[in-house]
Amino acid sequence: xxxxxxxxxxxxxxxxxxxxxxxxxxxxxxxxxxxxxxxxxxxxxxxxxxxxxxxxxxxxxxxxxxxxxxxxxxxxxxxxxxxxxxxxxxxxxxxxxxxxxxxxxxxxxxxxxxxxxxxxxxxxxxxxxxxxxxxxxxxxxxxxxxxxxxxxxxxxxxxxxxxxxxxxxxxxxxxxxxxxxxxxxxxxxxxxxxxxxxxxxxxxxxxxxxxxxxxxxxxxxxxxxxxxxxxxxxxxxxxxxxxxxxxxxxxxxxxxxxxxxxxxxxxxxxxxxxx
Numbered sequence: 001x002x003x004x005x006x007x008x009x010x011x012x013x014x015x016x017x018x019x020x021x022x023x024x025x026x027x028x029x030x031x032x033x034x035x036x037x038x039x040x041x042x043x044x045x046x047x048x049x050x051x052x053x054x055x056x057x058x059x060x061x062x063x064x065x066x067x068x069x070x071x072x073x074x075x076x077x078x079x080x081x082x083x084x085x086x087x088x089x090x091x092x093x094x095x096x097x098x099x100x101x102x103x104x105x106x107x108x109x110x111x112x113x114x115x116x117x118x119x120x121x122x123x124x125x126x127x128x129x130x131x132x133x134x135x136x137x138x139x140x141x142x143x144x145x146x147x148x149x150x151x152x153x154x155x156x157x158x159x160x161x162x163x164x165x166x167x168x169x170x171x172x173x174x175x176x177x178x179x180x181x182x183x184x185x186x187x188x189x190x191x192x193x194x195x196x197x198x199x200x201x202x203x204x205x206x207x208x209x210x211x212x213x214x215x216x217x218x219x220x221x222x223x224x225x226x227x228x229x230x231x232x233x234x235x236x237x238x239x240x241x242x243x244x245x246x247x248x249x250x251x252x253x254x255x256x257x258x259x260x261x262x263x264x265x266x267x268x269x270x271x272x273x274x275x
Contacts, residue, residue, distance in 0.1 A: 071110030071254045074144070078108040078256065106221050107259045109133070111141075114158075118165050118191040118249045125149060125161040129257060135159045138219055140258035146225040146246040147171065147213060148255055159257075165191055165249055172214040173226055178203065181214045182241070184226065191249050193230060196241040203239060205232050211243050218263040 115126035129135050131154050141148045141161045149169065153160040162169055164186060171184040173196055182199035196211060209229040215222025231242040 071112075071256075075108045075110045075256055105260065105262055107261060108256045109135075109259070111135075111159075111255050111257055113253055113255060116250075116252060117163065121167050121188045123163040123165040124152075125163050125252075127159050127161060127255060127257075128157070130155050130157040130159050132156050134259070135257060138263070140220045140224075140260075141255050142220075142224055142258060143247065143252060143255045146227065147220060148247065148249075148252060150219055151257070163249070164194060164245075171220065172216045173211055174214040175203070175205065176210040176212050181216065182239075184211075184243070192245055194227070194243050194245060196239075196243055199239040199241060201234070201239055205229055205239060205241060207231070211241075218260045218266050219258075221258065 109129065111127040111129040113125055114128050115124075117123035117125065125141070125148065127141070135151060135154055137151055137154060139151045141151060147164060149161040149163040149166070150171075151159050152162040164171065164184065167186060167188055169184070169186060172181060173184040174181045180200055180203040182196040184194055184196055186194045199205070207229050211226040211229065213220040213222055213224040213226065225246050227243040227245040227247075229241055230244040233240040233242075
């Protein structure tokens, strides 16, 4: 308390000056339109800049939440799109007398990558969704740029994805501008480049052609982007094509899990036929 009293006694003239200056400034601003408008403008500029910085900082802290919201929203939109496509196919190809029934083939859900390998010969990715969230083996994994891999192991709340950068990965794929198919593999060298093998030699392939999923399996929907033709090797009986991936496999954060709603039915049918 004595220190406070001493402070006021020591600086009383300076504090009195500040008081008078504040009063005069207040009266000037209140009684002069020019000074008042300038003060308001300056105050808005300062507070606006402060609020903008605060908002940017807050947005940065909430990026994870925003990303999760976007993933959920996009998954919902993909499900709606799949349902609308099933409507279109049903209306185009079937005549239903009593009621219109539509058949959706795939459903989508979002997940986050918590571990990503891309430098090994056999690379795997871990995601934060598992059996409790309805995830099972042999579900497709993709993002907005293209395919990522196939789920090969699950636990209660996590799943392991066999990346397309895995020597055991074999995915049916084709050229977008034709129906010549091949098998997508990886030679273990460049994590941005995979190989499309077993493509018929007579296939017309041009550098820059787009490669998509072929749809000849119950895992990936047909037409999912993969990459573009980078190089064609014609030295064998079948073309081996280097594909530049659309995805940067070293920089992926959020993905979609794709569930085939027809998989069990198709597998049972094929098993019965084979027997």
